[in-house]
Amino acid sequence: MSEIVVNAVSKTWGGVGGVNRISFKADAGTLLVLLGPSGCGKSTTLRLIAGLEEVDSGTITIGGRDVTHLSPAQRNISMVFQSYALFPHLNVAENIIFGLRVRGVGRAERDARLRKVADIVGLSHLLERKPSQLSGGQRQRVALGRAIIAEAPVCLMDEPLSNLDAKLRHEMRTEIRSLQQRLGMTMVYVTHDQTEAMTMADRVILMRDGHIEQNGAPHELYNEPASDFTARFIGTPPMNIISWEAGAVLGIRPEHISLVENGGVPATVKAVEYLGADSIILCDVKGETVSVRQTGYCDLPTGAQVALGWQNRHIHLFDRDSGKRRAGSHLPHRGFPLNERQ
Amino acid sequence: MVSAVMSAAEPRAVRRRAWLTNANAWLLLLPAVVLLATFTHYPILATLYHSFFSLSRGGASEFVGLENYTYMLEDDVFWQVLRNNIVFAIATVPTSIALALLMAVWVDKKMAGRSFLRLAFFTPTVLPMIAVANIWLFFYTPNYGLLDQFLKSLGFAGHNWLGDPSTVMSCLAAMVVWKEAGFFMIFYLAALQTIPPELKEAAEVEGASRWYFFRRVTLPLLMPTTLFISINALINSFKLVDQLVIMTKGGPNNASSLLLYYIYEVAFTFQDTAFAATLTVTLIAILAAVALTKFVYLDRRIHYQ
Numbered sequence: 243m244s245e246i247v248v249n250a251v252s253k254t255w256g257g258v259g260g261v262n263r264i265s266f267k268a269d270a271g272t273l274l275v276l277l278g279p280s281g282c283g284k285s286t287t288l289r290l291i292a293g294l295e296e297v298d299s300g301t302i303t304i305g306g307r308d309v310t311h312l313s314p315a316q317r318n319i320s321m322v323f324q325s326y327a328l329f330p331h332l333n334v335a336e337n338i339i340f341g342l343r344v345r346g347v348g349r350a351e352r353d354a355r356l357r358k359v360a361d362i363v364g365l366s367h368l369l370e371r372k373p374s375q376l377s378g379g380q381r382q383r384v385a386l387g388r389a390i391i392a393e394a395p396v397c398l399m400d401e402p403l404s405n406l407d408a409k410l411r412h413e414m415r416t417e418i419r420s421l422q423q424r425l426g427m428t429m430v431y432v433t434h435d436q437t438e439a440m441t442m443a444d445r446v447i448l449m450r451d452g453h454i455e456q457n458g459a460p461h462e463l464y465n466e467p468a469s470d471f472t473a474r475f476i477g478t479p480p481m482n483i484i485s486w487e488a489g490a491v492l493g494i495r496p497e498h499i500s501l502v503e504n505g506g507v508p509a510t511v512k513a514v515e516y517l518g519a520d521s522i523i524l525c526d527v528k529g530e531t532v533s534v535r536q537t538g539y540c541d542l543p544t545g546a547q548v549a550l551g552w553q554n555r556h557i558h559l560f561d562r563d564s565g566k567r568r569a570g571s572h573l574p575h576r577g578f579p580l581n582e583r584q
Numbered sequence: 585m586v587s588a589v590m591s592a593a594e595p596r597a598v599r600r601r602a603w604l605t606n607a608n609a610w611l612l613l614l615p616a617v618v619l620l621a622t623f624t625h626y627p628i629l630a631t632l633y634h635s636f637f638s639l640s641r642g643g644a645s646e647f648v649g650l651e652n653y654t655y656m657l658e659d660d661v662f663w664q665v666l667r668n669n670i671v672f673a674i675a676t677v678p679t680s681i682a683l684a685l686l687m688a689v690w691v692d693k694k695m696a697g698r699s700f701l702r703l704a705f706f707t708p709t710v711l712p713m714i715a716v717a718n719i720w721l722f723f724y725t726p727n728y729g730l731l732d733q734f735l736k737s738l739g740f741a742g743h744n745w746l747g748d749p750s751t752v753m754s755c756l757a758a759m760v761v762w763k764e765a766g767f768f769m770i771f772y773l774a775a776l777q778t779i780p781p782e783l784k785e786a787a788e789v790e791g792a793s794r795w796y797f798f799r800r801v802t803l804p805l806l807m808p809t810t811l812f813i814s815i816n817a818l819i820n821s822f823k824l825v826d827q828l829v830i831m832t833k834g835g836p837n838n839a840s841s842l843l844l845y846y847i848y849e850v851a852f853t854f855q856d857t858a859f860a861a862t863l864t865v866t867l868i869a870i871l872a873a874v875a876l877t878k879f880v881y882l883d884r885r886i887h888y889q
Contacts, residue, residue, distance in 0.1 A: 327780065
């Protein structure tokens with residue numbers, strides 16, 4: 243099987259950027275997402291797996307085979323680039339079969355495989371077109387076709403959807419995911435979009451400044467963020483982080499806060515964002531902004547005085563200095579923790 | 585009544601505005617039109633006109649029809665310089681293009697001293713042809729020239745490189761390639777840098793060798809540049825004759841004379857302006873035909889981004 247194991251891999255450019263001793267494993271046939279803000283090292287990690295960059299130290303194995311010092315072609319992978327990297331002078335068909343040509347696959351087999359792949363990615367009627375005559379979504383499909391025609395067990399994707407508009411991005415997300423599952427590929431997918439990560443991944447690795455911040459299933463990252471960084475990165479709007487007792491900050495998801503009649507934390511409404519199914523109420527609590535998710539339409543005027551409440555089981559506590567999650571984040575008391583601070 | 589007047593006035597206003605727009609456009613074009621007409625279009629037409637007339641030494645020139653052209657076709661020197669020019673073009677154009685591409689690919693790589701190398705390759709372009717001709721004249725000088733001194737140190741005899749009809753053309757071609765290749769390299773270098781690096785990476789992932797990538801991706805993507813350069817190189821091979829004035833004066837026995845130099849000789853040494861006009865028309869016709877076939881035929885087979 244073709245699982246990918248990255249073991250204590252480091253790469254820097256004269257001490258700048260890159261990744262620092264990262265280790266993780268992508269199980270065979272699963273989709274692993276490398277997530278993080280720009281400059282966190284996620285693309286570097288992908289390029290190291292692809293062999294487009296040489297590791298400084300550490301090892302990479304694919305399907306149990308040590309590929310650390312092999313060329314990209316020897317690693318038996320396919321790759322989709324952010325810019326698609328289509329050959330502008332070749333038409334769609336020639337772009338897709340480029341790799342087969344290189345490897346000297348016979349004409350009959352080439353044609354058969356092209357027909358199959360063109361059918362899968364829905365390009366059968368556009369095979370004669372040049373990339374410049376295609377829309378962004380169609381170019382994306384050509385890149386996808388070129389990646390899957392190789393029938394490589396591992397497919398690497400570097401922000402493949404970042405150049406598409408929102409609607410198309412949603413479509414392609416579903417399509418790539420179902421393609422990955424249907425063909426049983428091991429896929430490593432780089433993105434900075436947490437929605438993409440949450441919806442597509444079997445496992446998400448959140449990276450920051452060249453190290454792994456958290457490695458887990460999407461629901462683990464959402465429900466048990468290992469640090470306040472994860473908490474802030476995952477979810478729209480992100481988790482509210484409020485100052486708490488000495489040495490700690492408190493995190494709570496907007497959907498876990500409600501407006502209460504009596505008791506609760508006094509707050510002032512700053513703005514309301516209406517999203518259709520729900521509204522995000524941005525409140526000011528002692529100089530800190532707290533967002534509250536409420537179902538349906540909310541007509542609170544700016545400046546209205548409200549009270550916020552939540553249940554203790556929804557609270558996350560993080561260390562103020564290290565940002566790490568504190569063990570047993572649940573509080574001993576019931577009720578409204580911010581009240582007790584007053 | 586009122587509406588009829590209005591509708592009659594309206595088209596007049598529109599017409600007036602259109603006329604003003606046209607006048608404005610023509611006024612803006614005027615400086616360029618005057619310069620082009622005076623120094624390009626009129627001389628071409630005048631040359632064409634004179635090529636159908638006899639030489640007017642003092643007296644009036646007469647219309648002689650195609651007589652000048654018949655004379656040209658019977659002129660042995662014309663055929664020799666034309667042959668020389670074709671040989672010269674075949675020797676210099678592909679060589680300088682190939683060399684330019686080679687140098688561009690080399691200095692496009694990331695390596696130490698890249699800027700210095702680029703500068704070195706480009707330097708011959710900056711020098712005036714007159715200066716280059718003088719430098720190379722010294723290289724080729726019999727016995728104490730650079731080339732002969734080098735050959736003598738290896739035990740060979742000296743040779744009159746520019747005085748021998750069998751070597752003079754090669755010597756001039758080598759010098760022109762040296763002068764031109766660096767200039768064409770700049771165009772190739774610019775074109776190479778517009779090729780996105782991901783294409784190379786995508787090909788690398790697919791297992792394409794460097795040579796395969798160069799042949800199947802780089803070269804086709806460079807074709808627009810190659811077409812541009814080859815037309816320029818070809819025109820230059822007919823246009824650049826400064827070196828002949830310095831080095832050979834077309835000799836020995838017209839062995840190194842080119843069409844344009846022959847025109848210069850006919851016009852200013854022999855003072856035969858009518859025949860010079862005839863030769864000039866022929867030269868322009870050749871160049872126009874070459875450029876036209878290239879653009880019409882090759883453009884369809886080239887990918888433009």
